[in-house]
Amino acid sequence: MTEATPYTPPSVWTWDKANGGRFANINRPVAGATHEKDLPVGAHPFQLYSLATPNGVKVTVMLEELLALGHSGAEYDAWLVKINEGEQFGSGFVAVNPNSKIPALLDRSGPVPIRVFESGAILLHLAHKFDAFLPHDAATRAECLSWLFWQMGSAPFLGGGFGHFYAYAPSKMEYPINRFAMEVKRQMDVLNRHLSAHEYLAGGTYTVADMAVWAWYGALAKGLLYEAGEFLQVQEYSHVQRWTDAIAQRPAVQRGRMVNRTWGQPTSQLPERHDASDFDLKVQK
DSSP states (O other): OOOOOOOOOOSSOOOOTTOSGGGTTTOOSOOSOSBOOOOOOOSSSEEEEEOSSHHHHHHHHHHHHHHHTTOGGGOEEEEEOOGGGTGGGBHHHHHHOTTOOSOEEEEOSSSSOEEEESHHHHHHHHHHHHTOSSOSSHHHHHHHHHHHHHHHHHHHIIIIIIIIIIIISSSOOHHHHHHHHHHHHHHHHHHHHHHTSOSBTTBSSOOHHHHHHIIIIIHHHTTOSTTOHHHHTGGGOHHHHHHHHHHHTOHHHHHHHHBTOOSSSGGGOBSOBSSTHHHHHHHHO
């Protein structure tokens, strides 16, 4: 291991705008809107403002799964939020999510619109509203919620930790990459051991926990996050691979993964979704 240049923190931290890596232009130490911009509103009960990052995919998969079950009240408009251009700091978006992160949902199905932010909260809001993908049995429900919140606590180590230092930091640093790679592999081992004895995370039932964890760790298992599949030897986690493949074959998951996507193969992209027929039109092009 090479010796790192010693760093002594100053007595008072100051913001260095130039030292933020790839996303320096949108990272800042304060909250609130940077500009005035109203959000568009479509005709459907749910208005989603998002991008097809793992956190965004969780919600579009959930909405498509609800529609596949026949819940027509889950119809939604999915509006693209270009986070690299700072659209999440517009006044309309901040009014829906004061944390300025995607996804953000406006539930307009009742007399008073309800804002819901944080992907886990959105999944639970929809699960309760439609009584779907959240087990009724107390023990199975507890298992589902435990894995859902496991994802909320674990993914920041994968994204803001490993992903930042491995893929986005201004320079490669051995210690943080090694530290977060170790943690991500530990997380994959946690999943692999559990899935060796269970079809899905809560047992034999596909739930919101699978949607949430799959969006992050399923993508990682297939080498789709940070091009780190070989580095992390993700193929070693055979039970995660089996679970990942099973979920990826679901038609609603395939549709949900396309929504608000602006990269990859053109056939995999549906930047905005305003009607179920948008998918058919995509296939015909």
